Amino acid sequence: MKEVDTDSNSHAACICPIYCIVPPHILKRIAEHGNANQKSWAFRTLAISEQARGQRQAVGLIAALATTSTGTKRRTVYDARNSSRLPGTIVRAEGGPKSKDPAVNEAYLGAGTTYDLYYKVFGRNSIDERGMRLDSTVHYGRDYDNAFWNGQQMVYGDGDGELFNRFTIAIDVIGHELTHGVTQYEAGLEYEDQPGALNESMSDVFGSLVKQYRRRQTAKNADWLIGKGLLASGVKGKALRSMKEPGTAYDDDLLGKDPQPGHMKDYVKTHDDNGGVHINSGIPNRAFYETAIRLGGYAWQKAGQIWYVALRDKLRPTSQFKDAAKATWMAARELYGNGSLELKAVQQGWSEVGIKV
Amino acid sequence: MKIDFTRSGGFAGMRSAVAIDTENLPSTESERLHRLVEEAGFFDLPAALKSTAPGGDRFQYRVKVEEGTRRKEIVADEAAVPERLRPLLDYLTGWARASQKRKTV
Ligand SMILES: [Zn+2]
Numbered sequence: 001m002k003e004v005d006t007d008s009n010s011h012a013a014c015i016c017p018i019y020c021i022v023p024p025h026i027l028k029r030i031a032e033h034g035n036a037n038q039k040s041w042a043f044r045t046l047a048i049s050e051q052a053r054g055q056r057q058a059v060g061l062i063a064a065l066a067t068t069s070t071g072t073k074r075r076t077v078y079d080a081r082n083s084s085r086l087p088g089t090i091v092r093a094e095g096g097p098k099s100k101d102p103a104v105n106e107a108y109l110g111a112g113t114t115y116d117l118y119y120k121v122f123g124r125n126s127i128d129e130r131g132m133r134l135d136s137t138v139h140y141g142r143d144y145d146n147a148f149w150n151g152q153q154m155v156y157g158d159g160d161g162e163l164f165n166r167f168t169i170a171i172d173v174i175g176h177e178l179t180h181g182v183t184q185y186e187a188g189l190e191y192e193d194q195p196g197a198l199n200e201s202m203s204d205v206f207g208s209l210v211k212q213y214r215r216r217q218t219a220k221n222a223d224w225l226i227g228k229g230l231l232a233s234g235v236k237g238k239a240l241r242s243m244k245e246p247g248t249a250y251d252d253d254l255l256g257k258d259p260q261p262g263h264m265k266d267y268v269k270t271h272d273d274n275g276g277v278h279i280n281s282g283i284p285n286r287a288f289y290e291t292a293i294r295l296g297g298y299a300w301q302k303a304g305q306i307w308y309v310a311l312r313d314k315l316r317p318t319s320q321f322k323d324a325a326k327a328t329w330m331a332a333r334e335l336y337g338n339g340s341l342e343l344k345a346v347q348q349g350w351s352e353v354g355i356k357v
Numbered sequence: 358m359k360i361d362f363t364r365s366g367g368f369a370g371m372r373s374a375v376a377i378d379t380e381n382l383p384s385t386e387s388e389r390l391h392r393l394v395e396e397a398g399f400f401d402l403p404a405a406l407k408s409t410a411p412g413g414d415r416f417q418y419r420v421k422v423e424e425g426t427r428r429k430e431i432v433a434d435e436a437a438v439p440e441r442l443r444p445l446l447d448y449l450t451g452w453a454r455a456s457q458k459r460k461t462v
Contacts, residue, residue: 146367148414150436164369173368180413191413203413227369240369254457255371271432272363273417278370 070125073115077107078137080155087153088137103168107136107156110174110210117175117206117213118182121300122308127181134178138168147173149180162232163254169229170239175210176203176226187315194320196277201284202311208243209300219292219299225249243289246282262286264321264354283353284324291328291349295342302342306332325350329357358391361421362449366435368414375453393445394422400429408436418446 078088079101092104099105111134118124126132135153144157147167154177156167167173180203183189189199204226212222226249227240237250237258246260260282261267267283270276292303306328314327328346336342347357363374379387399422408415415435422429438446 145369146414146416148368149412150415151411167368176368177414183413184411188411191411199413230369259370272365272372272419273370274366278366278368278414 071119072131073112074133075108075111076133076135077104080137080140082139082142084141086137086155087135103138103156103166106168107138107174110168110171111136111178113171113214114175114178114210117210117300121304127178128185147177149177151184154178163235165230165232167230170227171214172207172211172226176207179203179206183311186312187319188317189315189319190317191274191277193275195318196274197280198284198319198324200277200281204241204243204281204285205288205307209304213300218297220296222299224289243285246286262353284321287349287353290352291345294345294348306335306342306346309335321355325355325357358422358424362453363419364416364450364453366415366417373453373457375449375456377452393448397442397445400427402431402442404431406431406433406437408434410436412436
């Protein structure tokens with residue numbers, strides 16, 4: 001697909017005279033309803049005018065923006081060669097040739113699709129909204145059954161081959177990890193209890209949207225599974241989580257049963273996993289699914305937009321589930337208006353999981 | 358020596374755990390565990406090893422050790438695990454997996 005750097009660069013160059021004239025509420029409308037390019041431009045202009053109002057080094061910021069080209073991916077894939085040293089050795093840089101190593105290509109491609117979803121659909125300029133590099137390390141550790149975001153980059157283990165395959169195998173895992181970065185720069189949700197479960201849920205929501213976007217699947221046709229393909233053959237399960245039916249992803253002698261609840265009445269109280277952040281995320285995950293399925297079409301177009309605005313503008317580090325319900329409701333009202341179908345879908349989505357807006 | 362070990366969290370959010378009484382182990386294994394606990398300086402560790410850096414999907418460890426009159430429980434974020442504790446955690450992680458496997462036999 002063709003990139004549109006030159007266009008957005010020229011916007012950035014003449015940003016000052018424009019932001020002085022276009023009032024913020026119009027910018028906001030463009031930011032919300034324009035095409036990807038317009039959105040990105042309006043977002044940045046809004047950011048600048050807010051900075052300028054706060055008298056915070058507006059000149060330096062504009063200079064910085066003029067050199068940061070929107071829509072330019074800067075991916076680097078490193079190989080840790082089974083050590084736990086980060087980032088490791090560079091094995092593929094932006095525009096570089098394909099590797100013989102599938103993990104390298106998956107990490108590269110997955111980061112690209114995630115970048116595209118954020119840029120083209122939500123008008124976001126990378127993880128930090130300022131063109132941040134997308135760094136990934138593959139082959140981390142030995143038989144390492146995990147993938148994580150360390151605050152600066154994505155890290156993928158090979159899995160042990162007996163229970164887990166390599167973690168780059170599922171593109172939603174990549175979208176999930178990158179979204180931890182977005183959350184870090186936006187809502188900053190604490191990684192514990194309900195705020196932590198919301199942090200996890202946001203990563204699953206946008207991770208799943210990355211997969212749906214890549215496959216051009218509607219909400220109805222998507223499988224809403226997280227980490228399909230990750231469980232090794234012989235393990236009884238289809239994936240690690242199900243957003244549609246939390247608690248049904250696996251049931252295996254070795255791994256046990258998927259512990260996710262899909263309703264507030266089944267909320268799990270535990271000291272493990274920072275208060276069950278990967279467990280209770282099933283509740284907001286299902287609220288998103290229930291909203292998206294009511295709205296129909298591509299989930300990233302409406303439900304995704306609503307959740308993105310909530311993550312960017314409304315959620316706070318200590319937000320609870322009910323705050324998230326309110327945040328998405330407010331975002332839907334701003335985007336689609338009072339009495340809209342979208343607003344109603346959000347309300348019903350949360351109501352399905354026992355949370356009243 | 359008695360050890361209770363749990364690893365939770367990670368992308369998969371799966372819990373794996375094992376309880377070991379070194380009395381029931383072959384002497385080589387028992388000696389190895391005693392050595393790893395000593396080398397970790399386990400009884401001098403803070404009760405909570407918390408990482409303040411942002412991030413997501415790291416493992417969380419909970420380890421309880423009882424030996425004679427000494428008794429200690431720690432909770433450690435993977436990102437905050439000191440180098441000297443790592444070998445003990447890796448060893449116990451292996452035990453937890455092995456004991457999960459035994460359930461199926
Ligand atoms: Zn996560």
